[in-house]
Each structure stands twice: as C-alpha cells, then as structure tokens.
Amino acid sequence: MxxxxxxxxxxxxxxxxxxxxxxxxxxxxxxxxxxxxxxxxxxxxxxxxxxxxxxxxxxxxxxxxxxxxxxxxxxxxxxxxxxxxxxxxxxxxxxxxxxxxxxxxxxxxxxxxxxxxxxxxxxxxxxxxxxxxxxxxxxxxxxxxxxxxxxxxxxxxxxxxxxxxxxxxxxxxxxxxxxxxxxxxxxxxxxDLSPTPHAGPPRRPLKELADGVRFVWSRPFFRVLLVWGALTNLAVNALFFVAVLRLVESGTDAVHIGLVEAAAGLAGIIGAVVAPWLVERFATGHLTVAIAWSFLPLVVPMALWNEPLVVAAALGAGMLLNPAGNAGIASYRIAATPPDLIGRVQATSQFVSMSAMPLAPLLAGLLLESYGGAAAILALGAFTACVACVPTFSRSVRSVPRPAAWERYAAPAVAAAA
CATH class of the missing domain: 1.20.1250.20 (MFS general substrate transporter like domains)
Structure with a gap:
C-alpha cells in the first residue's frame, strides 16, 4: 500500500x-x-x-x-x-x-x-x-x-x-x-473530475436518487452498514456527551474538559497515521467488527471514575482504531460501487449515518437526568454492545477481505449493478 x-x-x-x-x-x-x-x-x-x-x-x-x-x-x-x-x-x-x-x-x-x-x-x-x-x-x-x-x-x-x-x-x-x-x-x-458521460434518454433527478437508494438497500453489505452506521453514531456520540456532561455536573473546569476533547482528537490523529498499516494487514471485515466492539471495554472505567484523566484516556483509546475502520470500510464501499453511482451511494450512506446524530445529546441528557452518570454510561455500554452485534453477525461484512483482494471480491457486485 x-x-x-x-x-x-x-x-x-x-x-x-x-x-x-x-x-x-x-x-x-x-x-x-x-x-x-x-x-x-x-x-x-x-x-x-x-x-x-x-x-x-x-x-x-x-x-x-x-x-x-x-x-x-x-x-x-x-x-x-x-x-x-x-x-x-x-x-x-x-x-x-x-x-x-x-x-x-x-x-x-x-x-x-x-x-x-x-x-x-x-x-x-x-x-x-x-x-x-x-x-x-x-x-x-x-x-x-x-x-x-x-x-x-x-x-x-x-x-x-x-x-x-x-x-x-x-x-x-x-x-x-x-x-x-x-x-x-x-x-x-x-x-478531469467530470462524471461518466450519460448515453441514453434524459435522466430524471428523482429516479436517479431512487436508483442510488435502491442500490444501497438491495446489497446486504451496504444495507448492514447503513443500519450500523446510524446506530453506532448515536451510541458513541451519546456516550461522549454523557462523559462530558457528567464532568460538567461535577464542577470540572472548562480547561480540563477541553483537554479531554483534545485527547480524543490527538488519539484520532495517531489512529489516522497508523490506519493504512492496519487496513493493509487485516481483513477489512474483521477490522470493522473489532472497531464495533472497541468502545465497550472503556465503559467500565468511565462509569467507576468520573475523572478528567480517566475519561480522556478512555475516549482517546476508543478513537485509536476508529480512523482505520472508517478508511477501510469507506474505501471498500467505493470499490464495490459502480463509478456512475458513487455520488448517490455516498450521499445516501452519509445522510442516514448523520440522521441519528442530533438525537445523541437528547439521549445523553435523558439518561443522565433519569438515572445518573454511572448508570447512564453502563446503559449506553449495553446499547453499544447490541449495536456491535449488527456487523458481527453479518456475513456480508465479516467476509470482506484485505485490500489486495478487493477488486476480485467486489467485481461481481459492480458487474451486476452495471
């Protein structure tokens, strides 16, 4: 690579x-x-x-x-x-x-x-x-x-x-x-960044949009990622919000809360640096499953110790693998998509993935107010485990190989769509 x-x-x-x-x-x-x-x-x-x-x-x-x-x-x-x-x-x-x-x-x-x-x-x-x-x-x-x-x-x-x-x-x-x-x-x-020239009758925007959505929903791999992406965004962002709001409630000053967020950002940068090495050496499906479970071990220390250092270390550790998972699965999604559908497939995936994010602060605030910090984090940990089961039990995700075999593995799907 x-x-x-x-x-x-x-x-x-x-x-x-x-x-x-x-x-x-x-x-x-x-x-x-x-x-x-x-x-x-x-x-x-x-x-x-x-x-x-x-x-x-x-x-x-x-x-x-x-x-x-x-x-x-x-x-x-x-x-x-x-x-x-x-x-x-x-x-x-x-x-x-x-x-x-x-x-x-x-x-x-x-x-x-x-x-x-x-x-x-x-x-x-x-x-x-x-x-x-x-x-x-x-x-x-x-x-x-x-x-x-x-x-x-x-x-x-x-x-x-x-x-x-x-x-x-x-x-x-x-x-x-x-x-x-x-x-x-x-x-x-x-x-030249022009799309593939279209030969045929005039195209209708709504039909083109429907074609992109239909392609995503008709493929098990894309369908699983669509569901998992939205749910994992909801779970992980709610977990992050609860951890930060809990620090605010305990009187932690803004400087230390800022350092918690900075630690997560720094860990993400480190993860992005090592991501190509991980993507090249591990099957993309296995890497996706590992990332789905990566936040779960961090729930217990955050529930037990409401301290900026603990929260920073936990969130930072959770972010280390995230860039590799995002890069690997996004790269394979492009490889498995016909060139003339890439824009619509990516837009559909991003739209559904982002649609759940505004609910994360609401879910975090509701759990924190109703059950307290430790119980809220444990409840979100259980939710995260349920969400992680989605790619874990999906053969279409688990079977995605390393990048070296992507072209051969994805070719039938691209050919069928064409």
Missing part, C-alpha cells in the same frame, strides 16, 4: 487535502463560535443550540440532492461553488461584525446556508477522490482525510475562542479566508 510520502507527491490530492484541511478548521471554528456568539447576543441557550442545529439541518437536507448532482456535473465545479459561497457568507458576518450590526437572524441564515454548502461539497469530494488517486492509494488517502478531521477538531475550538476574544467579527473573517484558500487550490486540480 502506498505511503503518506507517495501521496504527498500527488499534486491534485495534495491541493485537495490542504485546501480542505484549512477550510475544515475554519468551518469547525465557526461552528464553535456560532452558539457562543448567539448566547452573548440573546442570553438564550435555546437559540444558542439552534445555531448549530440549523447548520446540521442544512447539511443533512442537502446530501441526497448533492449525491445526484455529483453523478451528473463536474465535481470540481460543485466544490468551487460551495467554497465561493462560504467566502461570501462568512464575509457577510465579518462585515456585519465590523459595523456592529450582527443579528441572530443573520447568524442563523448563514449557519443554515453554510450547512447546505457543506452538504453539497461532501458527495462531490468523495466522488472525485477515485479520479485523483489510484485504487491502491485510496485507503491511505481516506486515512489522511480522517487525520484532517481530527486535526480540525483539535485546533478549531481553541482558535475560535482566541479569535472571538479579540473581536466578534474576527473568526468569520478568518473562515472566509479559509474558504478562499480552498477555492484557489481547487482551481489548481489538473484531473
């Missing part, structure tokens, strides 16, 4: 990765600032939560039509339009802040529209990746994307807090610049 060094020599991947790393740091920083600034303007916790909720709503709502678009239109054009929209939207907030004219409706509209932009960008990027890198490089490239997400999570909150402390408009100005960097670097891509 190619190393990170070989990918660094790939001009187009490097431009795409650097641009999106800068943009993702800016976006996560703004998402950290939105609720804080909304609360400063209104004093309402409900409106502060709404600022992040409408962003997620815009993102989820855009994913399915974006998948259809990614299979019909030049993906570079889609990504550049989304980046240009980010420049204009965040610049509007920066200008309003400079003029001391920031309002909550303005913040909410920008949060919603930048969520739509992110939802449009994601299927286009993942559909473009197989054209930018070789099939052998794909797991390593996706591991680097995992590292990008964890780097953004690690630095965005401290950076956002620092800039917000200097001036209310400054985080948005910096984010507008980050989108401009992404737009410029996307313009340097040399690869």
């Amino acid at each position: 190619p190393s990170y060094r070989s990918l660094a020599r790939n001009h187009d991947f490097r431009a795409l990765w650097i641009g999106q790393t800068v943009s993702e740091v800016g976006s996560r920083m703004s998402m950290f600032v939105f609720p804080l600034l909304t609360y400063l303007l209104t004093g309402s916790a409900l409106l502060a939560a709404a600022a992040e909720a409408v962003h997620l709503l815009g993102l989820a709502g855009a994913l399915l039509p974006a998948g259809v678009l990614a299979d019909r239109v030049d993906r570079r054009r889609i990504m550049r339009v989304a980046s240009a929209a980010g420049v204009l939207l965040y610049a509007s907030l920066a200008v309003a802040g400079l003029l001391d004219a920031l309002t909550v409706p303005h913040l909410l509209v920008v949060a919603l529209l930048t969520g739509v932009g992110a939802g449009m960008f994601m299927p286009a990027e993942i559909s473009a990746l197989p054209a930018v890198v070789t099939s052998e490089e794909l797991p390593t490239a996706l591991s680097q994307n995992q590292a990008r997400m964890h780097v953004a999570a690690l630095v965005s909150a401290p950076l956002g807090g620092l800039l917000l402390g200097v001036a209310r408009w400054l985080p948005f100005a910096v984010d507008a610049v980050s989108f401009a960097v992404s737009w410029l670097l996307l313009g340097r891509l040399r690869t």
Whole structure:
C-alpha cells in the first residue's frame, strides 16, 4: 500500500487535502463560535443550540440532492461553488461584525446556508477522490482525510475562542479566508473530475436518487452498514456527551474538559497515521467488527471514575482504531460501487449515518437526568454492545477481505449493478 510520502507527491490530492484541511478548521471554528456568539447576543441557550442545529439541518437536507448532482456535473465545479459561497457568507458576518450590526437572524441564515454548502461539497469530494488517486492509494488517502478531521477538531475550538476574544467579527473573517484558500487550490486540480458521460434518454433527478437508494438497500453489505452506521453514531456520540456532561455536573473546569476533547482528537490523529498499516494487514471485515466492539471495554472505567484523566484516556483509546475502520470500510464501499453511482451511494450512506446524530445529546441528557452518570454510561455500554452485534453477525461484512483482494471480491457486485 502506498505511503503518506507517495501521496504527498500527488499534486491534485495534495491541493485537495490542504485546501480542505484549512477550510475544515475554519468551518469547525465557526461552528464553535456560532452558539457562543448567539448566547452573548440573546442570553438564550435555546437559540444558542439552534445555531448549530440549523447548520446540521442544512447539511443533512442537502446530501441526497448533492449525491445526484455529483453523478451528473463536474465535481470540481460543485466544490468551487460551495467554497465561493462560504467566502461570501462568512464575509457577510465579518462585515456585519465590523459595523456592529450582527443579528441572530443573520447568524442563523448563514449557519443554515453554510450547512447546505457543506452538504453539497461532501458527495462531490468523495466522488472525485477515485479520479485523483489510484485504487491502491485510496485507503491511505481516506486515512489522511480522517487525520484532517481530527486535526480540525483539535485546533478549531481553541482558535475560535482566541479569535472571538479579540473581536466578534474576527473568526468569520478568518473562515472566509479559509474558504478562499480552498477555492484557489481547487482551481489548481489538473484531473478531469467530470462524471461518466450519460448515453441514453434524459435522466430524471428523482429516479436517479431512487436508483442510488435502491442500490444501497438491495446489497446486504451496504444495507448492514447503513443500519450500523446510524446506530453506532448515536451510541458513541451519546456516550461522549454523557462523559462530558457528567464532568460538567461535577464542577470540572472548562480547561480540563477541553483537554479531554483534545485527547480524543490527538488519539484520532495517531489512529489516522497508523490506519493504512492496519487496513493493509487485516481483513477489512474483521477490522470493522473489532472497531464495533472497541468502545465497550472503556465503559467500565468511565462509569467507576468520573475523572478528567480517566475519561480522556478512555475516549482517546476508543478513537485509536476508529480512523482505520472508517478508511477501510469507506474505501471498500467505493470499490464495490459502480463509478456512475458513487455520488448517490455516498450521499445516501452519509445522510442516514448523520440522521441519528442530533438525537445523541437528547439521549445523553435523558439518561443522565433519569438515572445518573454511572448508570447512564453502563446503559449506553449495553446499547453499544447490541449495536456491535449488527456487523458481527453479518456475513456480508465479516467476509470482506484485505485490500489486495478487493477488486476480485467486489467485481461481481459492480458487474451486476452495471
């Protein structure tokens, strides 16, 4: 499997990765600032939560039509339009802040529209990746994307807090610049990112969307991942929320809580570095099952000891294998998907996977309030074990081999779809 060094020599991947790393740091920083600034303007916790909720709503709502678009239109054009929209939207907030004219409706509209932009960008990027890198490089490239997400999570909150402390408009100005960097670097891509030309009668968007959903649901492997992805996102994110809320309840200061989140981000970066090595050496199905169970042993220490160091170590340990699982299974999913369906298949998977995430804080708060911290963590541990059984008992997941055998293993499914 190619190393990170070989990918660094790939001009187009490097431009795409650097641009999106800068943009993702800016976006996560703004998402950290939105609720804080909304609360400063209104004093309402409900409106502060709404600022992040409408962003997620815009993102989820855009994913399915974006998948259809990614299979019909030049993906570079889609990504550049989304980046240009980010420049204009965040610049509007920066200008309003400079003029001391920031309002909550303005913040909410920008949060919603930048969520739509992110939802449009994601299927286009993942559909473009197989054209930018070789099939052998794909797991390593996706591991680097995992590292990008964890780097953004690690630095965005401290950076956002620092800039917000200097001036209310400054985080948005910096984010507008980050989108401009992404737009410029996307313009340097040399690869043709146009989808496969369509020969035949005019296509109807709703039918194309239905074709993508039908393909996902008709394949046992994709169907299991669809269910497992949504449930594991719910279980793990709820576990994370309970652990953090429990520390807040016990009076742990913000600095130590921030260090807990930083530890999880740092572990994710380390996991992303070793992910290509793990993906190459272990059968993807077995690796997926191992990751499904990886959070379970961490439940007991978190339930027994409500200490920042214990929570940081437990969550960090849980994040170590996560990038390898995400990179491996995402790479195989692309290998097993016909090229003209990649955008719709990825969008469908991402939409369902993200649909359960807004329920995680609600589930965490309900369990914590009803049963207390230790019982809530144990209950979520039991839920996590039930969720882990989904891929464990699925032969279509367990039987996926190492990347060296993917092409032979996935070929019948791709041929049948074609």
